[in-house]
Each structure stands twice: as structure tokens, then as C-alpha cells.
Amino acid sequence: MKEVAIGIDIGGTYSKLGIVDREGNCLTESSISTRAHKEFDTFLKAIIEEIEQLSHPLGDLIQVKGIGIGAPNANYFSGNIEEAPNLNWKGIVPIVKKFKEHYNLPTYLTNDANAAAIGEKIYGAAKNLDDFIVITLGTGLGSGFYANGNLIYGFNGFAGELGHIIVKRNGRKGTAGLRGTLESYVSATGMKRTIFELMADSLEDSPLREIPYIHMTSKKIYEAAKNGDKLALEAFEITGKYLGEALAISISHTNPKAIFLFGGLAKSGDFIIKPTKKYMEQNLLEIYKNKVEILPSGLSEANAAVLGASALVWSEAN
Amino acid sequence: MKEVAIGIDIGGTYSKLGIVDREGNCLTESSISTRAHKEFDTFLKAIIEEIEQLSHPLGDLIQVKGIGIGAPNANYFSGNIEEAPNLNWKGIVPIVKKFKEHYNLPTYLTNDANAAAIGEKIYGAAKNLDDFIVITLGTGLGSGFYANGNLIYGFNGFAGELGHIIVKRNGRKGTAGLRGTLESYVSATGMKRTIFELMADSLEDSPLREIPYIHMTSKKIYEAAKNGDKLALEAFEITGKYLGEALAISISHTNPKAIFLFGGLAKSGDFIIKPTKKYMEQNLLEIYKNKVEILPSGLSEANAAVLGASALVWSEAN
Numbered sequence: 001m002k003e004v005a006i007g008i009d010i011g012g013t014y015s016k017l018g019i020v021d022r023e024g025n026c027l028t029e030s031s032i033s034t035r036a037h038k039e040f041d042t043f044l045k046a047i048i049e050e051i052e053q054l055s056h057p058l059g060d061l062i063q064v065k066g067i068g069i070g071a072p073n074a075n076y077f078s079g080n081i082e083e084a085p086n087l088n089w090k091g092i093v094p095i096v097k098k099f100k101e102h103y104n105l106p107t108y109l110t111n112d113a114n115a116a117a118i119g120e121k122i123y124g125a126a127k128n129l130d131d132f133i134v135i136t137l138g139t140g141l142g143s144g145f146y147a148n149g150n151l152i153y154g155f156n157g158f159a160g161e162l163g164h165i166i167v168k169r170n171g172r173k174g175t176a177g178l179r180g181t182l183e184s185y186v187s188a189t190g191m192k193r194t195i196f197e198l199m200a201d202s203l204e205d206s207p208l209r210e211i212p213y214i215h216m217t218s219k220k221i222y223e224a225a226k227n228g229d230k231l232a233l234e235a236f237e238i239t240g241k242y243l244g245e246a247l248a249i250s251i252s253h254t255n256p257k258a259i260f261l262f263g264g265l266a267k268s269g270d271f272i273i274k275p276t277k278k279y280m281e282q283n284l285l286e287i288y289k290n291k292v293e294i295l296p297s298g299l300s301e302a303n304a305a306v307l308g309a310s311a312l313v314w315s316e317a318n
Numbered sequence: 319m320k321e322v323a324i325g326i327d328i329g330g331t332y333s334k335l336g337i338v339d340r341e342g343n344c345l346t347e348s349s350i351s352t353r354a355h356k357e358f359d360t361f362l363k364a365i366i367e368e369i370e371q372l373s374h375p376l377g378d379l380i381q382v383k384g385i386g387i388g389a390p391n392a393n394y395f396s397g398n399i400e401e402a403p404n405l406n407w408k409g410i411v412p413i414v415k416k417f418k419e420h421y422n423l424p425t426y427l428t429n430d431a432n433a434a435a436i437g438e439k440i441y442g443a444a445k446n447l448d449d450f451i452v453i454t455l456g457t458g459l460g461s462g463f464y465a466n467g468n469l470i471y472g473f474n475g476f477a478g479e480l481g482h483i484i485v486k487r488n489g490r491k492g493t494a495g496l497r498g499t500l501e502s503y504v505s506a507t508g509m510k511r512t513i514f515e516l517m518a519d520s521l522e523d524s525p526l527r528e529i530p531y532i533h534m535t536s537k538k539i540y541e542a543a544k545n546g547d548k549l550a551l552e553a554f555e556i557t558g559k560y561l562g563e564a565l566a567i568s569i570s571h572t573n574p575k576a577i578f579l580f581g582g583l584a585k586s587g588d589f590i591i592k593p594t595k596k597y598m599e600q601n602l603l604e605i606y607k608n609k610v611e612i613l614p615s616g617l618s619e620a621n622a623a624v625l626g627a628s629a630l631v632w633s634e635a636n
Binding site for chain 1: 447448449463465466468470471472473474475476477478479480482483484494495496563566567568570571572573574575601603604605606609
């Protein structure tokens with residue numbers, strides 16, 4: 001009988017779930033619509049049905065050790081999703097309590113960036129590291145910090161909100177009301193805003209000028225950069241500058257061995273890693289220089305979010 | 319018989335030492351010149367003599383459980399003082415090893431800001447806190463971060479160098495080569511530079527204009543502020559602005575319950591705490607607002623450095 005964990009990643013549009021063993025192999029996985037469920041209780045019913053459908057064929061081959069849930073605005077300490085702007089369920093959703101009413105299993109909740117960090121520690125490239133940072137580059141920018149071998153949760157469970165530090169006074173408007181936040185420059189959305197700023201500022205020709213704002217993506221900017229598009233390359237340089245300067249600040253806080261980049265934008269490889277590294281090093285104190293690696297995540301991109309969520313179960317069991 | 323720890327704080331000019339019990343009472347203390355000793359070995363001899371003189375009268379009343387040392391450029395992991403610019407002893411000084419050759423006692427080394435944080439945790443106002451930050455405001459700016467009940471050391475032992483984050487592009491030259499570092503604005507030296515900048519910029523009359531640069535101190539600026547001096551008050555406002563903005567960044571990293579200000583400048587009380595709090599709150603994400611306290615250190619100022627160093631012994635014994 002194989003010990004497994006159920007990992008559930010709740011996103012604004014879809015929620016993914018999977019059954020994962022201790023080594024990080026996803027035995028089976030699935031997804032359901034999040035948005036279709038206006039009420040949390042109907043969502044819960046649907047996800048429980050899905051869990052049954054996934055686990056039934058495995059029968060006695062598996063022994064489920066627990067459930068790990070990654071979600072936006074998730075509070076690890078309370079087990080609640082709190083006032084998530086991207087979900088239909090307003091107010092406080094006591095998701096851990098609700099799951100425990102159905103399953104007699106240890107159930108844990110954390111936000112998606114923390115889940116990514118735990119996944120990196122349990123299954124990924126940070127297995128042997130006690131001090132590292134994971135930066136998730138998606139629609140926004142999330143982060144998870146490990147120090148002394150433990151994830152930093154903080155007093156209220158809200159540690160690691162690097163996306164919301166202010167990197168430019170009176171800069172771009174951020175989603176949470178503050179201006180000039182890191183994520184308003186460094187994220188898929190941030191890159192899109194940067195390329196529009198560059199198109200406004202420069203007269204340089206570019207195929208990106210044919211794409212309307214709502215259809216622009218960081219992937220299209222990446223494709224243009226691969227073809228040597230000057231504006232796209234400059235957008236990566238600017239994004240890397242903001243990220244590198246911010247990482248220099250984070251290094252002065254927790255002195256990590258490595259920083260892992262995770263998510264869509266991280267797939268741009270050296271286009272994002274090279275400028276980030278350059279500006280990071282320029283802003284580091286001598287004692288840190290050339291000691292901190294910037295690496296792509298070691299988790300399989302396809303089901304990374306489910307892996308991260310499931311890793312909570314093994315992490316808590318240690 | 320009372321269990322005690324020996325605390326040694328090595329400064330550029332003087333080194334202080336004391337015998338401290340578990341409750342943070344300093345039973346006896348003393349100091350010797352650091353600078354007078356060109357070689358570490360003669361310093362070691364002198365400090366050991368001093369320890370004997372302090373402990374001899376207490377005889378059988380005490381049982382020494384260990385030695386804690388706070389020093390600049392101290393590495394907790396290696397037990398070495400490494401390339402300290404303010405000490406006569408160049409290169410690597412294996413101070414823990416040297417002490418252990420004389421005493422069969424657990425001996426620990428950390429930098430002065432970390433020692434202050436450990437002191438706050440063991441004896442001071444952070445006894446019941448797992449997540450907090452200590453900022454030391456002296457000639458420079460040091461910091462110690464607690465998360466999950468443990469001091470963050472980082473991979474190389476150099477976590478918590480908040481004084482060296484860059485807060486202003488192409489700003490003031492810092493002591494470690496970088497420009498625009500936090501400590502070049504927020505420290506006794508930083509305030510002095512700020513008041514000279516203000517005197518150059520403004521035509522406002524002030525008694526501070528009678529004081530030459532080398533004799534200006536943050537204490538004199540504090541005295542002027544108490545008398546309503548406009549330039550002095552503005553200097554505190556500016557200092558608090560830089561500190562508050564930086565603390566908002568630190569809160570986004572570790573989500574502490576409280577931030578303690580320690581050292582000379584912290585004695586200015588509300589002159590520094592009020593603007594710091596104001597600008598910190600302005601730069602915080604909603605989830606952190608009005609949740610983080612800024613407080614003066616709970617350690618007795620007179621022998622705080624010795625207390626901090628001695629606290630290492632109890633911290634490690636836990």
C-alpha cells in the first residue's frame with residue numbers, strides 16, 4: 001500500500017486536484033471549474049465527488065495521509081480563505097473545517113506561493129536547502145521564504161508578500177491599492193504594462209504593436225524577444241532590473257542559498273534570469289556577492305500547483 | 319548556586335563584559351580597551367584576566383553555563399570574526415576556538431544586532447513573541463529577525479543586514495561601498511548627514527549651525543528638536559520616513575508582531591517613533607495595517623550589549 005496525499009489548488013477560474021506520493025509522483029489528477037460555483041458548499045460537493053472518482057480506481061493500493069490545499073488569500077493558522085477578491089465566495093470561508101466534516105484526515109491550507117515553496121522543499125530542487133526563496137511569477141508575484149529549514153509564516157500568517165513592496169515612489173497602480181509595487185512591474189501583467197509603456201515612449205518598430213492590450217501576454221513578449229525584437233528585449237531588461245533590485249533586498253533579510261523562479265514568466269529562462277542576476281549582484285553587499293543562485297523551479301510545470309498543495313501534508317508530518 | 323552566563327560585547331573602542339543570570343540581572347560587569355590591543359592574543363589574555371577578576375569574588379555562588387560573545391563581522395556558524403574593518407585584528411579571528419582553549423564551556427558568537435535580538439527574546443519585551451524584528455540604531459543600522467521563534471541566520475550566517483538595503487538610487491555613499499543604503503540615512507551618522515543637508519538647503523535659523531560636522535551628534539539634534547528647532551524636527555521626519563518605508567518592506571517579508579528600536583537614536587522616543595510609524599503604515603498592504611507595533615527595546619540601556627551577548631547562552635541551551 002502506497003502512502004499518498006491529496007493536493008488541491010484552488011484558482012480563480014479552475015481548481016486542480018491530484019493524488020501524489022511522497023516522491024512527488026502525481027498518480028492521477030483532474031480539475032473542476034471554480035467559477036461555476038457561486039456558493040462554496042456546491043464547490044465542496046463537486047470537489048469531494050472528484051476526489052472519490054480519482055481515488056476509487058486506486059482502491060486498496062493507496063493510503064491517504066492527508067489533504068493539502070493551496071488557495072488565494074489563504075490563512076495557514078486559521079484554515080480560512082479570507083476575503084479573496086478573485087473568488088466568488090466572499091467573506092471568510094472555513095475551508096479546513098468544512099473538509100474535516102467530510103474526511104477524518106489531517107487537512108492543511110496555505111497560499112499558492114507558500115505551497116510552491118513547500119513543494120520545492122519536499123519534492124523539488126530545494127530538498128537539501130534550509131534557506132531559500134521561491135518567487136512565483138504569474139498574473140501577480142508571490143513569494144515563499146524558508147529560513148532555518150522552516151517556511152516563514154509570520155505572526156498573522158501573511159509573511160512573504162514580496163509582490164506588494166514598493167519599488168517605485170508614485171509608480172504604477174497596484175491591484176491592492178498601493179502604487180509602485182513590485183508585482184505591478186514584475187509579473188505577466190507587469191511585463192504587459194511595461195511593453196505598452198515602451199511602445200508609447202519609443203518609435204522602434206515591433207510586431208507587438210499589432211496586438212491590443214487585452215490580447216498581449218508575457219508569452220508573446222517572450223516570442224518576440226526570441227526573434228530579437230528590441231522592445232521585447234528591453235521589457236525583459238526592465239523587468240529583471242526591478243526583480244534583481246528587490247531580490248537584493250530580500251537577500252539582506254534572510255541570506256538564502258538560492259532563489260527559485262516559478263510560473264509562466266519563469267519559462268522565459270535566461271531572458272529573465274540574466275538581467276535579474278545582473279541587477280541583483282550590483283545591489284548586493286560584498287558578503288553576499290556571487291553566493292546566491294537564481295534557478296528555475298525543480299517542480300514539473302504541468303502539475304506544480306497540485307504538487308505544492310500536496311507537499312503540505314508531508315511537510316507537516318515531518 | 320546560581321546559574322549564570324558570561325556576556326562579552328566587543329566594540330571598536332571598548333569591550334564590555336558581565337556575569338548575567340537567567341532573568342537578565344547583571345551581577346557584575348566591567349570593560350577593557352579593545353583598541354589598545356594590536357594583537358588578538360593580548361586582548362584575549364586581558365579579557366580572561368578580567369573574567370577571573372569578576373567571577374572570583376562570586377566563588378561558589380555561581381555556576382557558569384557558557385560564554386556568549388557579540389562582535390562586529392561575527393559569524394555564528396564559523397565562530398570567527400571575519401575582516402572586521404573597525405577592529406585592529408585583521409583577517410579571520412577564530413575567537414570561539416581561542417576561548418575554548420581556555421575554558422571548557424559552551425561558547426557562542428554572533429553579531430551585535432543579532433545579540434540585541436536574542437537579548438530581547440530571552441530577557442526583554444519579546445519573551446512571548448515568536449515573530450519580531452530588532453533594529454539597532456547606533457553609528458550604523460543593524461537588525462535581527464525572529465521567525466517561528468528562531469533567529470534567522472541564513473545560509474552563510476549573514477541574515478538581517480537591513481542597514482545595507484538600497485533605499486535611494488544614486489543616494490549617499492555608504493560605508494560598505496553601496497550608494498543610498500538605509501543606514502546612510504537612518505543611524506546617528508545618517509541623521510548628522512541629513513541635518514547638514516537641511517542646513518545647506520534651507521535658510522532657516524538654527525543653533526545647530528554653530529556646531530561643526532565632527533562635533534554634531536544625534537543627541538544634539540534631539541536636544542534641538544525638543545526645543546522646537548525646525549531643522550531638527552525635519553531631520554527626524556526624514557529619518558522616520560526612510561525607516562518607516564524600509565520597515566514596511568521588512569513586514570512584507572516576515573510579518574512580525576512587533577519591531578523594537580534599540581540604541582542611542584531610539585532614546586529620542588516619539589521624535590523617531592511617530593514619523594516612522596506614519597510612513598510605515600502608509601506603505602503597508604491592507605492586511606498588515608495597524609497590526610505591527612513599533613516599541614522601544616525592553617532591555618536596560620546601560621548594559622544592553624552585555625545582556626544580549628549573554629542571552630546567546632540561554633538561547634542555545636533551550
